[in-house]
Amino acid sequence: MLRLSELQESARIAVDSLRVNLLRSILTTAGIVVGVVLVVLMGWTIGGLNAVWEQTIAIIGKDMLYIDKWDWTGGRNWRQIDARKDISLDQAMQLKSRMESAEYVIPLARKWGGSVVKGNTSLMCSITGTTADYANTSAATTLDGRFFSPTEEQSASRVVVIGHGVYKSLYPEGNAVGNILKINGSPFRIIGVLQKQGFLFMDFIDNQVFIPMMAFRAVHGFFDRSFSVGLKCGSEAMLDIVRTEAIGHMRAIRNVPPDADDDFSINEMKAFDQQAKNIRIGIWVVGMGLTILAFIVGSIGIMNIMYVSVTERTKEIGIRKAIGARRSSILAQFLIESALLCMAGALIAFPIAQGIVAGARFLAVDVLEQEWASVISPLIPLDLLGIAVAVSVVVGLLAGLLPALRASRLDPVEALRYEQ
Amino acid sequence: MNILESILLAFDAVRSQKLRSGLTLLSIGIGVFGIISATSIMGALQQAVNGQLADLGENSLLIQRTPSINFGTNWAKMRRRKNITYQQAKEFRDKMTSTNLITISNTAPGYTIKAGQESSNPDVSLIGIDDLYFAVNAVSVSAGRPITESEVNTSRPVAIIGQDIVATLFPATDPLGQLITIKSQKFSVVGVLEPKGGVMGQSQDNRVLIPITVFNKYYTWEWDASVDVAVKAANSMMIPITVDEATGIMRSLRNVKPWEENNFELDTNDALTGQFSGFTTALLVVAWISGLGALVAAGIGIMNMMLVSVKERTREIGVRKALGARKRWIVQQFLIESITLCQLGGLTGMLGGIATSWGVTELLRSFNMPTITFVFPTGTVVFSVVICTVIGIGFGLYPAWRAANLDPIEALRYE
Numbered sequence A: 001m002l003r004l005s006e007l008q009e010s011a012r013i014a015v016d017s018l019r020v021n022l023l024r025s026i027l028t029t030a031g032i033v034v035g036v037v038l039v040v041l042m043g044w045t046i047g048g049l050n051a052v053w054e055q056t057i058a059i060i061g062k063d064m065l066y067i068d069k070w071d072w073t074g075g076r077n078w079r080q081i082d083a084r085k086d087i088s089l090d091q092a093m094q095l096k097s098r099m100e101s102a103e104y105v106i107p108l109a110r111k112w113g114g115s116v117v118k119g120n121t122s123l124m125c126s127i128t129g130t131t132a133d134y135a136n137t138s139a140a141t142t143l144d145g146r147f148f149s150p151t152e153e154q155s156a157s158r159v160v161v162i163g164h165g166v167y168k169s170l171y172p173e174g175n176a177v178g179n180i181l182k183i184n185g186s187p188f189r190i191i192g193v194l195q196k197q198g199f200l201f202m203d204f205i206d207n208q209v210f211i212p213m214m215a216f217r218a219v220h221g222f223f224d225r226s227f228s229v230g231l232k233c234g235s236e237a238m239l240d241i242v243r244t245e246a247i248g249h250m251r252a253i254r255n256v257p258p259d260a261d262d263d264f265s266i267n268e269m270k271a272f273d274q275q276a277k278n279i280r281i282g283i284w285v286v287g288m289g290l291t292i293l294a295f296i297v298g299s300i301g302i303m304n305i306m307y308v309s310v311t312e313r314t315k316e317i318g319i320r321k322a323i324g325a326r327r328s329s330i331l332a333q334f335l336i337e338s339a340l341l342c343m344a345g346a347l348i349a350f351p352i353a354q355g356i357v358a359g360a361r362f363l364a365v366d367v368l369e370q371e372w373a374s375v376i377s378p379l380i381p382l383d384l385l386g387i388a389v390a391v392s393v394v395v396g397l398l399a400g401l402l403p404a405l406r407a408s409r410l411d412p413v414e415a416l417r418y419e420q
Numbered sequence B: 001m002n003i004l005e006s007i008l009l010a011f012d013a014v015r016s017q018k019l020r021s022g023l024t025l026l027s028i029g030i031g032v033f034g035i036i037s038a039t040s041i042m043g044a045l046q047q048a049v050n051g052q053l054a055d056l057g058e059n060s061l062l063i064q065r066t067p068s069i070n071f072g073t074n075w076a077k078m079r080r081r082k083n084i085t086y087q088q089a090k091e092f093r094d095k096m097t098s099t100n101l102i103t104i105s106n107t108a109p110g111y112t113i114k115a116g117q118e119s120s121n122p123d124v125s126l127i128g129i130d131d132l133y134f135a136v137n138a139v140s141v142s143a144g145r146p147i148t149e150s151e152v153n154t155s156r157p158v159a160i161i162g163q164d165i166v167a168t169l170f171p172a173t174d175p176l177g178q179l180i181t182i183k184s185q186k187f188s189v190v191g192v193l194e195p196k197g198g199v200m201g202q203s204q205d206n207r208v209l210i211p212i213t214v215f216n217k218y219y220t221w222e223w224d225a226s227v228d229v230a231v232k233a234a235n236s237m238m239i240p241i242t243v244d245e246a247t248g249i250m251r252s253l254r255n256v257k258p259w260e261e262n263n264f265e266l267d268t269n270d271a272l273t274g275q276f277s278g279f280t281t282a283l284l285v286v287a288w289i290s291g292l293g294a295l296v297a298a299g300i301g302i303m304n305m306m307l308v309s310v311k312e313r314t315r316e317i318g319v320r321k322a323l324g325a326r327k328r329w330i331v332q333q334f335l336i337e338s339i340t341l342c343q344l345g346g347l348t349g350m351l352g353g354i355a356t357s358w359g360v361t362e363l364l365r366s367f368n369m370p371t372i373t374f375v376f377p378t379g380t381v382v383f384s385v386v387i388c389t390v391i392g393i394g395f396g397l398y399p400a401w402r403a404a405n406l407d408p409i410e411a412l413r414y415e
Helices: A004-020 A022-060 A078-083 A089-098 A132-136 A150-154 A164-170 A200-206 A213-220 A236-253 A270-312 A314-322 A327-367 A382-408 A412-417 B003-016 B018-052 B075-080 B086-095 B149-153 B163-169 B212-218 B236-253 B274-312 B314-322 B327-367 B378-404 B408-413
Strands: A064-068 A104-118 A121-130 A142-145 A159-162 A180-183 A186-194 A208-212 A228-232 A265-268 B060-064 B102-111 B113-115 B124-129 B141-144 B158-161 B179-182 B185-193 B207-211 B228-232 B265-268
Touching: A004 A022, A004 A327, A022 A270, A022 A327, A022 A382, A022 B274, A064 A236, A089 A104, A089 A228, A089 A236, A104 A132, A104 A164, A104 A213, A121 A164, A121 A213, A132 A150, A150 A213, A159 A164, A159 A180, A164 A186, A164 A200, A164 A208, A180 A208, A186 A213, A200 A208, A208 A213, A236 A265, A270 A314, A270 A327, A270 A382, A270 B018, A270 B274, A314 A327, A314 A412, A327 A382, B003 B018, B003 B327, B018 B274, B018 B327, B018 B378, B060 B236, B086 B102, B086 B228, B086 B236, B102 B212, B113 B163, B124 B212, B149 B212, B158 B163, B158 B179, B163 B185, B179 B207, B185 B207, B207 B212, B236 B265, B274 B314, B274 B327, B274 B378, B314 B327, B314 B408, B327 B378
Parallel strands: A121 A208, A159 A186, B124 B207, B158 B185
Antiparallel strands: A064 A228, A064 A265, A104 A121, A104 A180, A104 A228, A142 A186, A159 A208, A180 A186, B060 B228, B060 B265, B102 B124, B102 B228, B113 B179, B141 B185, B158 B207, B179 B185
């Protein structure tokens, strides 16, 4: 068993040798620094992507359920789904009058492949007809202007609220509110612009416009159309209660026999979350796998320099052994040396990575919208520092192990005789 | 002392310190390996995907009688499939509700295009299209205009020609408004396609587009009167729904019994299109940053080892200097040693990277990507040779300079 005094002795010798070969120690540490900086930056980037994703989900509404003819997960049972009857507006309104647990019941009519025309330019986007209740969902938060009012909804006013993507494409210079867009030939006045909602592969969500339900009927008609119904539950805890109630009402409204499956789907944001999960795992594995290369190279550098260190100090080791130093004491000396190098690397890497992040975030503000940049943390989380230091120490110990073993196994007689 | 001698000396040094040199080589190798394998694999994937989807736009699906990508296809079965007629395709288009962007087209190869005295090679692809062709496919008109709906409905003799046709028939004149002749029918040129370049040696610009109604009248091949239907989903999330709907409608139109397989092909490349290139670009950026990071870390390691080497050989340097070696020679010797180390490591990494990416492409080919071919990453190989030299010089310079500036008297006295 290694005594404390011996351990202290080993540590002192380790620190001394680092100090004597200052340049060498600095360079070895620098190799580790490069690796740790890259890995930490990757960790931060992945964290940022996750935060942005969470934000997207939050804005679109974690507390929303959508009753649709189609299943968002796109199940392969197309025959069954295709055979489902359309959900009519009448059914949607019946559900609205029966639902008690949901805060709002919002019928939606969608035309996915629609287009809006501004002067000579036209833009493909989806057109959604809905009620004024939609204004109460988190997805209806406007950047400029407002959502349409109940009066406008009931009078089928030709007013339109445009998504952020439509806004950016048609009005890059700003000031959309008050302008006129043509939808299927009829003019609509823009009264609001929605805030940015989608990110990554969800950005199609910003590529839609909202008009009052009756105005939708006037331009696109209700013929051969399946409506969907948005249910705002108020909180995530209410999701299950609302879902159960909605399923019961919908089955009654659509006369589903007790032994038959639902002839509609209840969709929620989790469907997207599931799809995103695999992509996120893929990004994590590939990103970390690649950045860790530099870290491996850094630790190979440590191993190499430890071998040099052992060779150079063969005589010293011989003397220490000759006057009674134990193998464990020699082993500890070299392990401490390499662990210290690695730990120093991790500690130095952190402020550097933080500096890069500050710069990168500055750039991100330029590229992304302001509201998105604010989602990404400007600080590298401290737990990442803890992990980096811990991993570095372990890697340092592993990299130092072989050289240290070689040193501890030197035959003192041979070692004393060794000449460079 | 000449360079060859320096190189031999460098190899001697590598050989005498096997473990140390081996580790150093390994670290350089890892960096080069990362860069080479990532670039090569991504390149192969990208090329395979681009080849398959030369025209198909983002979020699109293609419905055809027979598959466009052939591997292990049962052709006897395919031949028995009935054509997708223009009438059927139009019915399909009218029934689809999840998207409006549906285009019907048909292609026939091997036409000769004439204009005045000039005539093209007899290998032009003639494509019958409708007005939504450009909205669905990743093809666009660079001059002139697309074909309009009314021109399709009234079978107007108008044509849009590819860049290769422009080059052979109208090298000096503006092609717009000119007349071209295809098998005795005259067409007026209303537009020119944006150049697309070649995919695997096959030019994508050697084509002429005419209204499909005209195409059906004069150019339909008896044995291949089946049209292609391209459907663009409203967005990436709508793809599953659009696929489901399209499959359902197509099956009912073609009277497929519930227990039977589809008698048509529906290819969707949702995950492999627009998102794919964004994904590969992001991955390449990460791979390059990591690879370069690893190379810098390896360079630092090399510098460290060179400093050790200089220290160990202080006496040798002292002797050489005492015997009249010039500073320049010493610098050269150590620089060449570090460059040699870097190149050897780079070579290892290159071999490993090329072998790995070759293995991965073969693996992908045997699974589900028959068109993937291994692309030798010439550019990246050249780049890694250059970067290894740069790193060898950059990180070897200081140790070499330090060796050259040793005081011979001090160096000789060194223990």
